[in-house]
Amino acid sequence: MFAEQRHGGLHEFLELTGGLSIAEVARKLRCCSRTIRNYVAGRSPIPWHRIELLRLLALDARAASENHSVPTSSDDPAVVANIDPDPAAPDVPPAELLAWVGVHAPHFLSSRRSFALYVRGWNVVDKIRRAKREGTFAAVLARWREQTVELPRMWRSGRMFAGIGPPAYVDKKTTS
Incomplete structure (x- = not known):
């Protein structure tokens, strides 16, 4: 006791x-x-x-x-995908791929190339499909919405990112 x-x-x-x-x-x-x-x-x-x-x-x-007016899970993320949809996986839009990679391996968002290699190499589409079937994908999306508040400030600063091309996401504020 x-x-x-x-x-x-x-x-x-x-x-x-x-x-x-x-x-x-x-x-x-x-x-x-x-x-x-x-x-x-x-x-x-x-x-x-x-x-x-x-x-x-x-x-x-x-x-x-x-x-305070902090973004909630019902709000849209602060970033949008800067990648093309995968024609082999029409049920998994680019925004969901971006959310999965952003939560599980955010360092692969630094360029489209590294993002594509990660998605293909780690079979992210099948992982998302499985998470949707098991009902765990909503938690990934909620976590992604929280992370996107800080994401545009964290990434892509300094000389290291000078020649690697555009990132896998774009800040909504700059696209509006």
């Missing part, structure tokens, strides 16, 4: 992390990523204060989104 009060459950911990990466959870909780991996693997009990901190952070985020 006492141990239950001192430690939280893994289900509750995972529910409050909302699909964040281990590094992001560690950053939020201000601990090392190994600690989070040990919690998830069941090697270490999860202290109650970690779960309470996650719960408070979720409440703060919810309150901030209600008080």
Whole structure:
């Protein structure tokens, strides 16, 4: 009984992390990523204060989104795809390919060429189809909408990007 009060459950911990990466959870909780991996693997009990901190952070985020006009999951992403649709996959539009790659491997958005190589090499179309069947693709789209707020500011600055061609996306503000 006492141990239950001192430690939280893994289900509750995972529910409050909302699909964040281990590094992001560690950053939020201000601990090392190994600690989070040990919690998830069941090697270490999860202290109650970690779960309470996650719960408070979720409440703060919810309150901030209600008080400010932050883009919600129903808003359109801040960027649009700068790629052509795949004729072999008419059921997967470029915007969905962009969202998948942006969430799972954002560094491949730096150019159309690297984006196309990633989509073809990692069979992204089939992964999107599977995620749609399993009902997990909506979470990818929601995460993508959150990331696109910062994306135009993060990418494509400096000499390294001078000769690689256009990126796989375009900022909506510059196209309007």
